[in-house]
Amino acid sequence: xxxxxxxxxxxxxxxxxxxxxxxxxxxxxxxxxxxxxxxxxxxxxxxxxxxxxxxxxxxxxxxxxxxxxxxxxxxxxxxxxxxxxxxxxxxxxxxxxxxxxxxxxxxxxxxx
Amino acid sequence: xxxxxxxxxxxxxxxxxxxxxxxxxxxxxxxxxxxxxxxxxxxxxxxxxxxxxxxxxxxxxxxxxxxxxxxxxxxxxxxxxxxxxxxxxxxxxxxxxxxxxxxxxxxxxxxxxxxx
Numbered sequence: 598x599x600x601x602x603x604x605x606x607x608x609x610x611x612x613x614x615x616x617x618x619x620x621x622x623x624x625x626x627x628x629x630x631x632x633x634x635x636x637x638x639x640x641x642x643x644x645x646x647x648x649x650x651x652x653x654x655x656x657x658x659x660x661x662x663x664x665x666x667x668x669x670x671x672x673x674x675x676x677x678x679x680x681x682x683x684x685x686x687x688x689x690x691x692x693x694x695x696x697x698x699x700x701x702x703x704x705x706x707x708x709x
Numbered sequence: 710x711x712x713x714x715x716x717x718x719x720x721x722x723x724x725x726x727x728x729x730x731x732x733x734x735x736x737x738x739x740x741x742x743x744x745x746x747x748x749x750x751x752x753x754x755x756x757x758x759x760x761x762x763x764x765x766x767x768x769x770x771x772x773x774x775x776x777x778x779x780x781x782x783x784x785x786x787x788x789x790x791x792x793x794x795x796x797x798x799x800x801x802x803x804x805x806x807x808x809x810x811x812x813x814x815x816x817x818x819x820x821x822x823x824x825x
């Protein structure tokens with residue numbers, strides 16, 4: 598069974614601060630996705646990383662896929678209150694090209 | 710709206726009753742997925758449809774759970790003889806083509822099921 602561990606589980610910071618969320622596994626994934634979920638809504642895809650060592654930037658968000666394709670990180674620069682939400686990482690296993698394995702998520706609260 | 714829709718948005722039922730949850734995927738999306746999201750467990754895969762067929766039902770937790778899809782569109786997840794541990798948010802997602810990293814899964818808002 599492939600598992601994804603996310604840390605931290607909860608994060609409360611002030612507006613303007615930087616933060617990093619981690620997603621780790623002992624398994625290799627063919628790709629890894631990051632989602633953001635707001636209360637009462639489904640997750641929305643932010644990015645997909647495919648190549649080991651890949652770095653993708655989405656405005657103030659930077660996503661990195663580990664060289665071994667077992668881990669990933671999400672870094673937010675100068676957090677804003679609108680960044681508040683549940684951040685989920687999800688891996689696509691090498692043996693299955695559709696089944697997403699989700700981490701339990703990081704609940705981020707950005708305070709004004 | 711052009712997104713995935715689910716109904717009802719909230720469902721409260723008594724233990725032992727059957728419930729049906731509905732998912733309307735984005736028009737033209739051939740793949741449809743059901744997930745369950747509960748506190749402390751994260752998002753768990755339940756079942757995947759390609760067209761009307763379900764090649765992977767491995768995530769269904771027990772034989773009380775079943776799902777069908779008709780006309781390559783609407784899907785219904787049925788839970789028989791509900792138990793309190795079935796309380797969760799049930800999410801449906803659809804994607805344009807055959808599954809894979811190239812095809813983004815679009816999620817609906819979910820149905821919050823509470824079993825009393």
